[in-house]
Amino acid sequence: MAPTRDRILDTTAELFRHHGYTGTGLKQIVAEASAPFGSIYHHFPGGKEQLGGEVIRRSGRMYYELFELIMDQADDFVSGVGDFFAGAAMTLEATDYADACPIATVALEVASTNEPLREATAEVFESWIAGAAERGVAAGLSPERARSVAVEILCLLEGAFIFCRALRTTEALAVAGARAVESVSEALGADGA
């Protein structure tokens, strides 16, 4: 079995995906992580807020690593973006429309209610934008266009997740993925890459 601290982090991340931040209780976390109640405050003296901040940053990092993996395996930037959306749609269907963005629900919950956690989500999102933009620059885009394309792709992805989860179809991810692929192709063409 993984160390208690890791089990708590993994379990909390999973609960955040399905129930959000407010809907996840400490009792539920220790029960599902098979951890003694006191272990949360032992490992996270700041309680739920500290745990929440670490889970947001950790989930954000892991999701970005998935993006890197898919991009590294793809032939080029354009097909990597298409693969990422296709993979997201398959994961959603396979998990009964539960596993989408690991931090979006929490990000909306805390945006106007918890400044330290809002900052954690902002750090994660900014790192995703910067990372995707870096890929765009490596593919030949100007830094300005790369950032704008990165923001556009991420908006399409996050928006599609909302519609797919609510409507329980993958239509929005198919439309958004096609648009993202087209936008990346057009941007590369415009920058002569």
Add this chain to the structure above:
Amino acid sequence: MAPTRDRILDTTAELFRHHGYTGTGLKQIVAEASAPFGSIYHHFPGGKEQLGGEVIRRSGRMYYELFELIMDQADDFVSGVGDFFAGAAMTLEATDYADACPIATVALEVASTNEPLREATAEVFESWIAGAAERGVAAGLSPERARSVAVEILCLLEGAFIFCRALRTTEALAVAGARAVESVSEALGADGA
């Protein structure tokens, strides 16, 4: 003062925007609506879930009416879409990045946890897609392209709201709005409208 039932609905809608569904308590609702506690169960015998469902549908309808108003005042479909994104960015800034989509937070919270409320968000989103697509058809798009463009615009909008609220900038709405305008123009060109 508005009738108690309307005050409860308005207050709950406002609390959902800022705190989400789980983060909004019945005590908080009656306090902010200046209503006696029993009035919630008098007007909404099904309690928080029934109230939640009515608020989701009502907020969805009101937000769609705003879309209709902006589209009716615009010269054409393309500029209407641009106006809507520009207006959304102004509202976000004016409300300290609080007022974005009235139901997105709740939609993500309930997607895997509360089926009746998930269905309410699905109804709202489907009505928005159908309504925006109808505008596209009126502007000259084929029904298929109109639906796809409507889904794309709504993904861009919802995704941008997440990034703008978390990052406290309007960058994502500017990028998403420019993309939406371009996509509508291209679609109209492709369908020879």
